[in-house]
Amino acid sequence: MSSNKSLKAIQSAFSNINHITYCSGAVSLTETTSKLYYTTINGSEGKIDFSKPTDDQLAALAGSCQKATFGVEKQDVLDETYRKAGKLDATQFAINFSPLTGGILDTIRDSLLGSQIEGNSIEVELYKLNVYGPGSFFKSHVDTPRNENMFGSLVVVLPTVHEGGSLIVRHAGNEQVFDTALAVRSDNIPKAAFVAFYSDVEHEVTLVTSGYRVTLTYNLYLTKTSSKPLKPLSMTADYIEKLKQSLAALLADPNVLPNGGLLGFSLAHRYPIDPKKTELSNLIECLKGSDADTLSICKSLSIDVSLKAIYYPPKGYRTGSCLVDQFVDFQDCLYEDDIVEYLAHAYNAKVIHHKYIKCTPIVWIKKPAKSNFFKTNYLAHGNEPALEFTYADVCLVANIDSAAKRNVK
Ligand SMILES: O=C(O)CCC(=O)C(=O)O
């Protein structure tokens, strides 16, 4: 390709980048997050439950609002031909809803921040509550940045029955219309809709033709985390490097797990585990401190690592232990006596200790310390049915290839 052609190609590639400038979604409200408390016009306390707001309650909220202004060159201007809406400042209301609800902040981080988040964190500032009654609107504008760290705005539309009031966002010739009235419509669980966009995105609220549209607005800031970047969590970078090197050296030794096997790391922290509800695969996202560091050290060496439940049979039964990818509900355990045998068959458990079953070799880098020990009951089928307990712990387990596959001799 000539250099001219390759320049054209790269220019075209750059002009075709699909810039993401906003993200949106809906989240369910709960009994806790749906209640708003506010100061009424006469100074008393008002309350609305957004799981079932009545027209009278919404009219009272609208009646307690001041007229919303907007910024023109550092001045707050009231002009109802440009913006017609009511507002409450953040000091005049309280709501348990937060952008952490339903992972809104995670969506913003993933969609709008990407690599900038390294060493930074998102700060969210509740800014205003706005009520758009019939005849209200907000013409096209960009939000006034509060400081240089502000990267965007978040609008949350609370569930009320209304028509109109769509939010239109425009950027670089692209336009997207969010029918937020439709997004909050729900027959059962009340839903709030959200739209977050970069500060340079022009947006407007179309005319509300009936009902009350109630929104919370937030300013989004990117702030340098004062201490070290989020990772590593518990150790110095030098120490992490040392661990990495020693782990690599271990695996470079052909005598270590020559035919492949497992490396085990018991957890340093406790985690809230309900074996009936907790998904082991989700728990990996919540690892704290050195547990998270251990995970990232393994990953950086391309070691396949995951959390496993390690099950031990009850005392007095055959000894043994095995590793399972999930927490087990022993409802249909039909095996007599031997939990390990049952788990190997029914859950494809890796047996690591047993008198009769072939075991997968495991090298414990940190021995099981019962840091997340719990017990689960099951109905044992012995001579007489009896309620027994099996014991379990959680640990990080890495799959290690054979020495030949690791290319070490
Ligand atoms: O309510 C909305 O959807 C957007 C409101 C808005 O743009 C603002 O308050 O600056």
Ligand SMILES: [Fe+2]
């Ligand atoms: Fe705005």
